[in-house]
Amino acid sequence: MSCTLSEFRKREIIFAAGDQTQKLPKLISGAAILFSILPDGRRQVLDLAGPGDFLHFESDGELDHFAEALTVCEVAWYESADLLKSQDTALFLMEQMRERLGMERRHITMLSRKSAGERLADFVNLAADCLGRDGDRFELPLTRQQIADFTGLSLETVSRTFAGWERSNVLTKIEGKTYEMRPGLPTVA
Amino acid sequence: MSCTLSEFRKREIIFAAGDQTQKLPKLISGAAILFSILPDGRRQVLDLAGPGDFLHFESDGELDHFAEALTVCEVAWYESADLLKSQDTALFLMEQMRERLGMERRHITMLSRKSAGERLADFVNLAADCLGRDGDRFELPLTRQQIADFTGLSLETVSRTFAGWERSNVLTKIEGKTYEMRPGLPTVA
DNA sequence: CGCAGGATTGATATTACTCAACCGTGGTGG
DNA sequence: CCACCACGGTTGAGTAATATCAATCCTGCG
Numbered sequence: 001m002s003c004t005l006s007e008f009r010k011r012e013i014i015f016a017a018g019d020q021t022q023k024l025p026k027l028i029s030g031a032a033i034l035f036s037i038l039p040d041g042r043r044q045v046l047d048l049a050g051p052g053d054f055l056h057f058e059s060d061g062e063l064d065h066f067a068e069a070l071t072v073c074e075v076a077w078y079e080s081a082d083l084l085k086s087q088d089t090a091l092f093l094m095e096q097m098r099e100r101l102g103m104e105r106r107h108i109t110m111l112s113r114k115s116a117g118e119r120l121a122d123f124v125n126l127a128a129d130c131l132g133r134d135g136d137r138f139e140l141p142l143t144r145q146q147i148a149d150f151t152g153l154s155l156e157t158v159s160r161t162f163a164g165w166e167r168s169n170v171l172t173k174i175e176g177k178t179y180e181m182r183p184g185l186p187t188v189a
Numbered sequence: 190m191s192c193t194l195s196e197f198r199k200r201e202i203i204f205a206a207g208d209q210t211q212k213l214p215k216l217i218s219g220a221a222i223l224f225s226i227l228p229d230g231r232r233q234v235l236d237l238a239g240p241g242d243f244l245h246f247e248s249d250g251e252l253d254h255f256a257e258a259l260t261v262c263e264v265a266w267y268e269s270a271d272l273l274k275s276q277d278t279a280l281f282l283m284e285q286m287r288e289r290l291g292m293e294r295r296h297i298t299m300l301s302r303k304s305a306g307e308r309l310a311d312f313v314n315l316a317a318d319c320l321g322r323d324g325d326r327f328e329l330p331l332t333r334q335q336i337a338d339f340t341g342l343s344l345e346t347v348s349r350t351f352a353g354w355e356r357s358n359v360l361t362k363i364e365g366k367t368y369e370m371r372p373g374l375p376t377v378a
Numbered sequence: 379c380g381c382a383g384g385a386t387t388g389a390t391a392t393t394a395c396t397c398a399a400c401c402g403t404g405g406t407g408g
Numbered sequence: 409c410c411a412c413c414a415c416g417g418t419t420g421a422g423t424a425a426t427a428t429c430a431a432t433c434c435t436g437c438g
Contacts, residue, residue, distance in 0.1 A: 112341035152301035
C-alpha cells in the first residue's frame, strides 16, 4: 500500500479546518489533539489521538476540524481509494472509525453529568493512554486551557482540581509536564 | 443488495447493548434514540437517528449501546460483508460513519460549554431535523428525562426552560407533543 | 535581566442541581 | 361511568458547584 510520510514538530498544525484533502492521515508516532474553532472564537478540543489513530476520515472534501501535534509526530498519508479496494483494509478502516465513534461517545458521557473531578480523572487516564505511561508516570503536554477545552471546564477549575490532588498526594508533579499518579483519583465509570 | 426489513412500535427496543450482531441496521422511516446505561444505572442518550441513518456499525461482535424506537419505525438489516464488497457501497458506508462522527462532535460541542438554553435550542433543532418538521411545527416524542439525558441537564431545568420559552412566546405547545417555534430561540452555533 | 505566556490563587457571582410538593392525564378496574 | 392510581410534568426554595473577574506568581527564553 503506497503512502507518504511526514513529520511534525510539537505545536505544529497538521491540518486545518477548511483544507481540501484527498488522503487519510494516520498517526504513526507521537500524539495529537483534534479541535474545532467555534464562531465565538473558542476552541473545542474534540479528541486526543495516539499512534495508530487516523486523524480524520474525509476522503475527498473539506475538513471540518484541526489537528495539532502535541509532541513530535510522524504521520502517514494514505489514499482512501487504496484502502477501500480490498475488503480487508476496508474492514480495518471501518473498525478504526467505529473506535473513534466509541471515543466520542465516551467523551459525551464524560461531559454530560460528571463533576469536575471525575471529568479530569477521565481525561488524565485517557491522556496517559494516548501519550504513553511509564509505570505511574505520564506526561501532559497540554496547556491548562487545552485541558479545559477538552473537559468543558474553565482553566481555573482545572488548575484548582490538580492543585487539590497534589495537596492530597494522589498526583505529584515530578518536573515540567511529567506527573505521577497514585490510587485515589475519582473512579472512572 | 439483500436485506431484511422489520418494524417496531413506539418505545420498542430495537437492539440492546450486549446483543451479538452480524447485520447493520438502517432506519428507513421513523425515529430512534441511541443510548447507553452507565454503571450507576443512569441513561446517557448518545444520539438521535432519523430516516437513512444507520443505528450502529458493529459488523460482527457485541453491541455497546441500545436503540429505542421513538415513533413507529421500519428498519432494514444489511449484511456488512455485502456493503464492503463494492467500493461504491463501502464509500457510502464510510460517508455514513463520518456523518455520525460529525453528529457526535456537535454533541460534544453542545455539552461542553453551552448554557441550558443554548443546549436545548440545539436539541430542538436537531430533533426537528431528525423527526421532521411541518413548517415551524415539530414533534418531540421524548420524555423530559430523555431530553435531559441528551442535553446533560436535569429534567427540572428542561421543564423550566421550555416553560420560559412558552411564556415569552418563542415556543408554543400546540397539543400533546407538538410544538411550534418562532424566531428568538438562542442562536445555534 | 527582563519579558511573555502560562499557571495559580482568591473573592464573588451565577447557574443549574437537589429536594420536595403539587398538578394533569391517561388508563384501569370496581 | 366514575374514581383512583401511576407516571410524567411543573413549580418553588435553598444549596452547591463552577464560572468569572482580578491580582499575582512562575518559568522558559531571548
